[in-house]
Amino acid sequence: MDLAVILLTVLSLLSIANGAQYELTVLDEEIFSICPNSEPGTLDMNGLMDLSELKTSMNAEGITVSGNSTLRWDIQLEDRVQMNVNLLYFDRGSWTPTVFSQVFKDFCKSMYDSSQLHYKYWSGHITNDVRNKCVSVPGTKMMYETYSLSMTAGSLGPLREGSYKANIMLRAYDSMGAERATRICFEIKGDLFKIRKKR
Numbered sequence: 001m002d003l004a005v006i007l008l009t010v011l012s013l014l015s016i017a018n019g020a021q022y023e024l025t026v027l028d029e030e031i032f033s034i035c036p037n038s039e040p041g042t043l044d045m046n047g048l049m050d051l052s053e054l055k056t057s058m059n060a061e062g063i064t065v066s067g068n069s070t071l072r073w074d075i076q077l078e079d080r081v082q083m084n085v086n087l088l089y090f091d092r093g094s095w096t097p098t099v100f101s102q103v104f105k106d107f108c109k110s111m112y113d114s115s116q117l118h119y120k121y122w123s124g125h126i127t128n129d130v131r132n133k134c135v136s137v138p139g140t141k142m143m144y145e146t147y148s149l150s151m152t153a154g155s156l157g158p159l160r161e162g163s164y165k166a167n168i169m170l171r172a173y174d175s176m177g178a179e180r181a182t183r184i185c186f187e188i189k190g191d192l193f194k195i196r197k198k199r
């Protein structure tokens with residue numbers, strides 16, 4: 001489940017440091033769900049990685065992650081991988097866009113950038129040396145140290161409580177700029193509550 005995280009990441013990116021604390025509850029036991037209304041050729045998380053060796057457990061403190069994940073996506077190392085992250089809010093019966101969206105035009109360049117939140121919550125915990133593989137060499141096994149994801153994301157902006165989902169899309173382009181036959185799309189849904197400080 002390496003990226004359960006993404007939603008926390010996304011929310012943390014909205015950070016406006018006003019001291020508010022929010023708690024996020026990830027809704028799906030599976031964590032990653034398929035994107036609705038996908039075009040043909042769109043794969044879900046299972047198309048990106050085999051997570052059968054990844055161990056996760058949830059407790060009051062958050063999620064503990066350990067084990068391995070193995071890349072599956074059939075693209076080439078030279079490809080440019082673009083990642084789009086969009087945060088949606090469930091408003092009066094439908095998913096509506098929020099101001100938050102982020103595009104990583106060349107994700108492989110920032111996958112191990114320690115200033116990025118996906119590094120803090122995911123790639124920074126990979127212990128074996130697979131940095132030169134990005135997400136682009138099928139069969140590559142990523143091994144993780146045991147780490148904990150806090151479910152409390154502090155210092156967020158003025159967010160509305162309620163249901164959110166992060167939609168994550170990965171596309172790969174060859175050196176001629178042609179998109180590969182498959183793309184990856186998955187969603188992470190969660191409920192956000194503001195933590196009221198007890199006096």
Ligand SMILES: *[C@@H]1O[C@H](CO)[C@@H](O)[C@H](O)[C@H]1NC(C)=O
Binds near residue numbers: 053054055068
């Ligand atoms: C992770 O991979 C290593 C090396 O192949 C293996 O020894 C270990 O058992 C794997 N971990 C899990 C949880 O499957």
